[in-house]
Amino acid sequence: MVTLDGRAGSPQEGAASESESRPEGVDGDRKPKSDDRVPRGESEEPPGVEAEPRKKRDGREPRKDEDPNTTTRDATPGAIALRAATKWLGIPYVWGGGNANGPSRGIGKGANRVGFDCSGLTLAAWAKAGVTLGHYTGTQIKQGKPVQTKDLLPGDLLFFGATRTDPSHVGLYAGDGDMIHAPKTGDVVKRVEVLAAPVWMKRFQGAVRPQLPSSKT
Secondary structure: EOOOOEEEEOOOOOOOOOOOOOOOOOOOOOOOOOOOOOOOOOOOOOOOOOOOOOOOOOEEEEOHHOOOOOOOOOHHHHHHHHHHHHOOOEEEOOOOEEOEEOEOOOOOHHHHEEEOHHHHHHHHHHHOOOOOOOOHHHHHHHHHEOOOOOHHOOOOEEOOOOOOOOOEEEEEEEOOOEEOOOOOOOOOOEEEEOOOOHHHHHHHEEEEEEOOOOOOO
């Protein structure tokens, strides 16, 4: 398991099998038995999704209310989380990697490398905004306020998988229909188009806005 200070222990072996609908060539996920801080495992990044951010879509500039670089929402927890994730673009995907301080040494097959897995990235990003999240997608989807797609703000968490109760991947909404995520072993933290990409949205299980401990909105 992964402790809150980033120290690695032995992962639970043989805890879960691959989803029947997981894209071919993606490693299986592991499901924790008793510790929510154990990572979900590999993501379900669909093949062929664009890896670079777009400057424009259909000839238009991104809407200002979706752009994390504008001043309007710079002070929100979500904007703080997204800025942290943006600084980590290019960091390697490492199974079990990531803690409240940033990239960390992974566990299991990621034990000899430093980086992030999908929930480790979101955990670390939101820690910079003062919010504590579990190192598991199934926990993170319960740690915030559900958000409709039309109401998304930068930093909101986007979940994907076979079911909402047990999602297998998470990323941060980056504005303009994109997200920043840690995809899979051999890849790096990147920004991709998601809301306009059917290959992603067919497995979309919802969005959550993590809340500060004192926040009720």
